[in-house]
Amino acid sequence: DGGITQSPKYLFRKEGQNVTLSCEQNLNHDAMYWYRQDPGQGLRLIYYSQIVNDFQKGDIAEGYSVSREKKESFPLTVTSAQKNPTAFYLCASSRAGEPTDTQYFGPGTRLTVL
Amino acid sequence: AQSVSQHNHHVILSEAASLELGCNYSYGGTVNLFWYVQYPGQHLQLLLKYFSGDPLVKGIKGFEAEFIKSKFSFNLRKPSVQWSDTAEYFCAVNAKAAGNKLTFGGGTRVLVKP
Numbered sequence: 001d002g003g004i005t006q007s008p009k010y011l012f013r014k015e016g017q018n019v020t021l022s023c024e025q026n027l028n029h030d031a032m033y034w035y036r037q038d039p040g041q042g043l044r045l046i047y048y049s050q051i052v053n054d055f056q057k058g059d060i061a062e063g064y065s066v067s068r069e070k071k072e073s074f075p076l077t078v079t080s081a082q083k084n085p086t087a088f089y090l091c092a093s094s095r096a097g098e099p100t101d102t103q104y105f106g107p108g109t110r111l112t113v114l
Numbered sequence: 115a116q117s118v119s120q121h122n123h124h125v126i127l128s129e130a131a132s133l134e135l136g137c138n139y140s141y142g143g144t145v146n147l148f149w150y151v152q153y154p155g156q157h158l159q160l161l162l163k164y165f166s167g168d169p170l171v172k173g174i175k176g177f178e179a180e181f182i183k184s185k186f187s188f189n190l191r192k193p194s195v196q197w198s199d200t201a202e203y204f205c206a207v208n209a210k211a212a213g214n215k216l217t218f219g220g221g222t223r224v225l226v227k228p
Contacts, residue, residue, distance in 0.1 A: 004157075035218075040123060042204055042218035043158075058215065090158065099146045099208040100165045103216060105158040 003027065004106035006091050011111045013078075013085070021076045021109045023091035029104070031097030032074035036060060037088040037108070046089075049074055050097035078111060086113045118207050120219035128227050129197055135190040135222050137205030146208040147188040148216070149179055153201045161203070164188065175199070197228045 004025045013019045025032065031050045035043040045058030049068040063082025068074055074093075078085045089109045094101035119138045127133065139145065146165040152158045162173025169181040179190045188205060205219040 033216075040220050042118075042120075042220045043206075044218070045215055048215070092158075099144075099210070099214045100163070102148075102160050102163065105150075107157055 004091055004093055004104060006089075006106040006109050008109060009107065011109055013111065013113050015113055016080045018077055018079050019111065021078065021089055021091075021111070023074045023076065023106060025072055025074075025091075025093045025104075025106075027093055027095075027104065028071070029093035029095050030071070031094045031101070032068065033092040033094075033103060034058075034064070034066065034074070034076045035090045035092065037090055043090060046076065048097075085111055087111060118205055118217050118219040120203075120205055120222050122222045123220065124223045124225070126225045126227065127195060130194050131226075133190075133192045133195045133199070133224065135203055135205075135224070137188045137190065137219055139186050139188070139205075139207045139209070139217075141186075141207060141209035141211045144210045147179070147181060148206040148208070149173065149177070149188075149190050150204045150206060150218075151201045152204070152221075153198075158204070161190070195224075195226050197226050200224060200226045 007022045033048040034046040037043050044060050047066040049055035065077045091106040092103040094103045148163045149161040151161045162171050164171045164181050172178045177192050202221050202223050204221045208216045
C-alpha cells in the first residue's frame with residue numbers, strides 16, 4: 001500500500017527535551033511538508049522540502065528543525081526552543097511541489113509536553 | 115495579513131439537510147483552491163480542487179464547490195448530507211502571492227445528526 005506513515009502516534013516529552021517525529025512516504029513524491037494543527041487555527045506550515053538535501057522554512061519554523069537526506073524521509077525535530085510545542089503534527093507529500101498538486105497526509109503525531 | 119477564512123467553526127444539521135460551508139481568501143492574482151476533509155480517526159484527504167476552467171467543481175461523495183472570483187470565495191456544498199459526512203472540513207489556498215505555499219483556513223466541524 002502506498003502512503004505516508006508517521007510515528008509515533010502519541011508522544012510525551014518533558015520540558016527542555018528535544019524530540020524527533022518520523023515521517024516516511026513510499027509514493028515516490030519529491031515534495032514533503034510538515035504542518036502543525038491547533039484547534040480553530042487549521043494547519044500551519046512549519047517546513048517544506050521540494051527535493052532531497054533542500055528545505056525551506058514555512059510560516060512557523062522557529063523552534064523546529066528538519067532534514068531531508070533521503071527522498072522518502074523527512075523527520076521533524078521539535079527543540080526546546082519551541083515555546084508551545086503541544087500540538088498535533090501532520091506530515092504531507094506531493095508529487096512535485098507544484099501549486100496545483102494534491103498534498104497527501106499522514107495520520108499525524110500528537111505531541112504533549114509535560 | 116493575507117489569509118483564508120472559514121466563518122463557521124461548528125455546524126450541526128440533520129440527515130438530508132443541505133450543507134454550505136463558506137471559504138473566503140484575501141489573495142489577489144493566481145490562486146489554486148482546495149477543500150480537504152478529516153473524518154474522525156482518519157487522515158486528512160482531498161475532497162476537490164480548482165485551478166482553472168469551469169468554476170463549479172465536483173468532488174467525491176457528492177460534494178461540489180463554486181469559485182467566485184469577484185467575491186474571493188470558494189464555498190463547499192452538498193445538497194443532502196448523511197451521518198457519514200460528520201467530519202472537519204478545511205479550505206486551503208495555494209496563491210502565487212503567498213509564495214505558492216498552501217494556506218489553510220481554521221476548519222469547520224460538521225456534525226450530522228441521524
